[in-house]
Amino acid sequence: MAEIEYFYAAYSGYAYLGSKKFMEITAQGDHTINHKPFDLRVSMDAIGGQPLRERTEDNLEYFFGRELERWSEFRDAPILKRSPTYHGNSITPSNTMLIAALVKGINIDKFAHEMMEQHWAHDCDLANVNTLASIARQVGIDPSPLLEIASSQEVLKIYEENTREAIKRSVFGSPTYFIDGDMFYGQDHLELVERALIEPFSQRIQK
Numbered sequence: 673m674a675e676i677e678y679f680y681a682a683y684s685g686y687a688y689l690g691s692k693k694f695m696e697i698t699a700q701g702d703h704t705i706n707h708k709p710f711d712l713r714v715s716m717d718a719i720g721g722q723p724l725r726e727r728t729e730d731n732l733e734y735f736f737g738r739e740l741e742r743w744s745e746f747r748d749a750p751i752l753k754r755s756p757t758y759h760g761n762s763i764t765p766s767n768t769m770l771i772a773a774l775v776k777g778i779n780i781d782k783f784a785h786e787m788m789e790q791h792w793a794h795d796c797d798l799a800n801v802n803t804l805a806s807i808a809r810q811v812g813i814d815p816s817p818l819l820e821i822a823s824s825q826e827v828l829k830i831y832e833e834n835t836r837e838a839i840k841r842s843v844f845g846s847p848t849y850f851i852d853g854d855m856f857y858g859q860d861h862l863e864l865v866e867r868a869l870i871e872p873f874s875q876r877i878q879k
Contacts, residue, residue: 674869675704677850679838680784681712682766683759683798684846685736685751688788689743690859694847695781697866707780709767710834712846718839743860750793759791761799764831769804771827771834772818782811 676698680687698705736755744751766787773780786807790796796803801822805815821827838848841855849856851868867873 673702673704674851675706676865676869677706677708678847679708679710679834679843679850680847681763682709682770682784682787683756683763683791684712684788685740685792686743686845686859687847688785688792689740689747689749689751690847690862691785691788692749693747693862694849694859694865695785697862697869701869703869705781707770707774707784708834708837709770709784709831710838710843710846711763711767711831713763714835715838715843716845747859749789752792752795756791756795758795758797758799761797763798765801765804765822766798768822768827768831769801769808769815769818771830772822772824773808773813775821775827775830776817778813783808783813786811 678694694705697703740751743749770780770784770787773783787798787804790803790807791798796807798804801819805819808815808818841850843855844857847859849861849865851865852872854868854873856862856865856868864873
């Protein structure tokens with residue numbers, strides 16, 4: 673049994689597309705997921721990622737259009753025909769709601785997936801606390817204790833620490849998975865994650 677470090681932002685389309693497959697992979701070997709929601713927007717700026725505003729229309733259409741469509745079909749994960757209406761809203765409430773659940777000792781595997789699906793398939797606003805509360809109830813979680821601490825210093829500190837760690841470890845985007853320190857970036861590498869949990873890859877880049 674292994675622990676997989678899982679860096680992601682709750683609004684991430686690619687994290688959503690890989691979420692169901694990821695949960696299936698981890699369940700097969702009774703592996704555990706160490707959820708680390710982080711501020712993707714802050715980390716992308718810090719590690720030198722190309723801002724969306726600087727990308728060409730063709731680039732955006734490919735990575736956030738055609739690629740999403742193909743992976744949606746391949747992973748059998750429905751998505752909207754357009755970007756979610758509220759995709760540009762704050763990503764902090766959803767991420768800190770997940771961290772609040774972790775602080776309370778709640779398994780958030782289903783909660784995280786449901787957030788992503790509600791955003792990408794049903795156009796829900798993950799910056800709206802009432803929406804987040806409704807999503808929590810859908811997976812059998814009482815949202816009240818989470819809402820009480822989601823904006824607390826304890827939760828915000830964890831969120832900041834996750835983001836700093838993502839930057840320090842050169843997490844290129846969401847989702848990113850670590851198995852025994854070996855990084856796999858992108859849900860398109862889940863088949864490699866699956867293999868690594870059975871048989872770790874032997875070749876490492878020598879520094």
